[in-house]
Amino acid sequence: MKIHVFFSRLLGLLIPLFLVASWHYLSVHEVVPTTLLPLPSVLFDTWWDMQKSGELLLNMKMSLLRVGGGFLVGASVGFLLGTVMGVWKPVELYLYPVFNFFRQVPVVAWIPFLLIWLGIGEWFKIVFISCGAIIPMALKTFEGIRGVPTSYLEVVRAFEYGKFRMFRTVILPSALPSILTGLRISLSEAWMLVIGAELVAAGEGIGNVMIIARRLFQTDVVLVGVVVIAVTGFIMDKLLDLLETRFLGWRRIQNVQ
Amino acid sequence: MNKLISIIMTLVLGVVTLVTVPAYAEEKVVRIGFPGATTSRPQSGLGWGYVQAKHLFDEEFKKDGWTIDYNYIAAAGPGVNEGLANNSLDFGFHGDLPVLAARSNGLKIKALGAVRGGTSHLLVPTNSHIKTIKDLKGKRVGVSVGTWTHALLLKVLQDNGMTIKDLKVINTSGTAFETSLATGDIEAGFGSLSLIRRGVAREIWSTVGKHVRYQNTNTFVVREEFLRKHPDIVKRLVKVFVKGFYQASLNKNETLKFNTRTGTALADLIEENAGQSIKYLTSPKLDGQVTKQYKDSLALFKENGLIRRNFDPEAELYDRSYLDAALKELKLENHWPDYDSNGNPIKK
Known part of the structure; x- marks a missing residue:
């Protein structure tokens, strides 16, 4: 049984391996010029050089700091917004239509407006990332709270729990799976947007490294950037997955039983 | 398994089609890319301006049905490189950094001539x-x-004992640069005289009147593949290019006046080009001035990590045979002198 699972996992590697092999073939035989598609091995060397020189780490640090700032602000505001809309019906009536309106605007559509307001500095990036991080967090929190079964609420009402105690002991734990999903989507959104923000304007950061490399005709560095972004995003998602298992492990055990 | 094979076959077929189709769709068009970020109007100055205004290209190629396509690339030199790399351009113009960066990273191009005289x-x-x-x-x-x-x-x-690491570099150009300078998002940068004229900026240094090594020395480059396929077309195009530059070299005042069609005021052009002979400004030769500047630039770029592979431009970049042939055919071998690394004519 276990061996079977192991092999079915390996299946997911087949297509990437095939892609890398064809990529290698296309570059080696110059079917596609190496200026457009450098060899996978060249990419590895470039990555190693960037790693050794500390260039990659310095720029990753900048990007991650921005993600951290934007995500922290965005997710907190999103959580509060989702909570107040979920808990108080009148607030929902006032805010939800407005929230829904802003939800329809792709975050990148804010770029020209934000640039006029904030310029190309650090504030622009933090605000831009927060804008994107708020939406999924608020939505998932709101949905999670709305999804608390009415029977639970009836029971705690019968016990005459106060509002805050009700929120802490029933609503929050029950909405937690949805909230954590919101957190994950929010973080992945923040990571995508930091790259977007840096492609527009930045002094440092992984997105900026790619823009500079494009201007200097270093296709390999551009592609290393893509791979590093993918791997970082993957790691971040895995970390939040672990967090989810830690907090919601009980739910999985329950489901298995 | 059969399914897998058919998927692979489809992918391979797709790639083959993608790669081969452009070869069949070839037309008789020469596509040239100009770095267009600095000119406000899509028209060229100096030699190329004359080629356009006097219809020198049509005069040479009309009977064979070849047309010319002028592209003004807002992303400047780096944009021209991308055009050459993805086959949307056949010829292009570059300053020292874009052409050397491209060649260093393996872009297959050859430099056929020089286009001098950029100031900043x-x-x-x-x-x-x-x-x-x-x-x-x-x-x-x-x-x-x-x-x-x-x-x-x-x-x-x-020159001032500093490197780029002493600054905070913000990548910006064109109108974004002008706005950022006005809002204070950036505190300095290279730009045009027009910003001073409008009262937006003040200059602390300029290339005007300085050693020629500070001035922009462009090269006129061709994609090697195009050169291999159409050597005759390249030869005739270089002839057209030399004819235009010859006309521009005859009278400095006339040429500067003519250059106002790019959108720059005459007074600015006179100030920018003061103290420089029109012969120098229009010389298409890849002489000592060009080779020394490019050699020094290569070392500087390597030192600053802008290029990673050093190379010998004499072996990998310059191809003077087309220019020499054109000069000979037009009997202009002695029209322009060779210039040394200080921009002074070498007496024969």
């Missing part, structure tokens, strides 16, 4: 406290990364 001004906002290049330490400087002004910044910093 190191600007700060009018109310800035910055007075000298040394004051730039730690400041946010707008740089159009990958263009010749990026290279120019490296040169002036080197």
Whole structure:
């Protein structure tokens, strides 16, 4: 049984391996010029050089700091917004239509407006990332709270729990799976947007490294950037997955039983 | 298993089609890319301006049905490189940084001739406290990364014992650069005289009247594949190019007046080109001035990590045979002297 699972996992590697092999073939035989598609091995060397020189780490640090700032602000505001809309019906009536309106605007559509307001500095990036991080967090929190079964609420009402105690002991734990999903989507959104923000304007950061490399005709560095972004995003998602298992492990055990 | 094979076959077929189709769709068009970020109107000055205005290309190629397609690339030199790499351009113009970066990274191009005489001004906002290049330490400087002004910044910093690491570089160009300078998002950067004229900026340094090594020396390049397929077309195009430059070289005042069609005021053109002979400005030769500047630039770029592979431009980049043939055919071998690394004519 276990061996079977192991092999079915390996299946997911087949297509990437095939892609890398064809990529290698296309570059080696110059079917596609190496200026457009450098060899996978060249990419590895470039990555190693960037790693050794500390260039990659310095720029990753900048990007991650921005993600951290934007995500922290965005997710907190999103959580509060989702909570107040979920808990108080009148607030929902006032805010939800407005929230829904802003939800329809792709975050990148804010770029020209934000640039006029904030310029190309650090504030622009933090605000831009927060804008994107708020939406999924608020939505998932709101949905999670709305999804608390009415029977639970009836029971705690019968016990005459106060509002805050009700929120802490029933609503929050029950909405937690949805909230954590919101957190994950929010973080992945923040990571995508930091790259977007840096492609527009930045002094440092992984997105900026790619823009500079494009201007200097270093296709390999551009592609290393893509791979590093993918791997970082993957790691971040895995970390939040672990967090989810830690907090919601009980739910999985329950489901298995 | 059969399914897998058919999927692979489809993928392979798709790639083969993608790669081979452009070869069949070939037309009789010569596509030239000009770095267009600095000109406000899509028209060329100097030699190419004459080629356009006097219809020199049509005169040469009309009977064979070849047409010419002028592209003005807002992303400047780096944009021209991309056009050459993805086969949307056959010829292009570059300053030292874009052409050397491209060749260093394996873009297959050959330099056929030179196009000289670009100037630039190191600007700060009018109310800035910055007075000298040394004051730039730690400041946010707008740089159009990958263009010749990026290279120019490296040169002036080197003169002052600094490197680009002493600054905070913000990659910006064109109108974004002008706005950022006005809003204070950047505190300095290379730009045009028009910003000073409009009262937006003040200059702390400029290339005008300085050693020729600071000036923009472009090369006229061709994609090697195009050169291999159509050597005759390249030869005739270089002839057209030399004819245009010859006309531009006859009278400086006339040529500068003619250049106002690019949108720059005559007074500015006169100021920018003061103290430089029209012969020098229009010389298409890849002479000692070009080779020395490019050699020094290569070393500087390598030192600053802008290129990673050094190479010998004589072996890998310059191809003077087409220009020499054109000069001979037009009997202009002695029209332009060779210039040395200081921009002085070498007497024969």
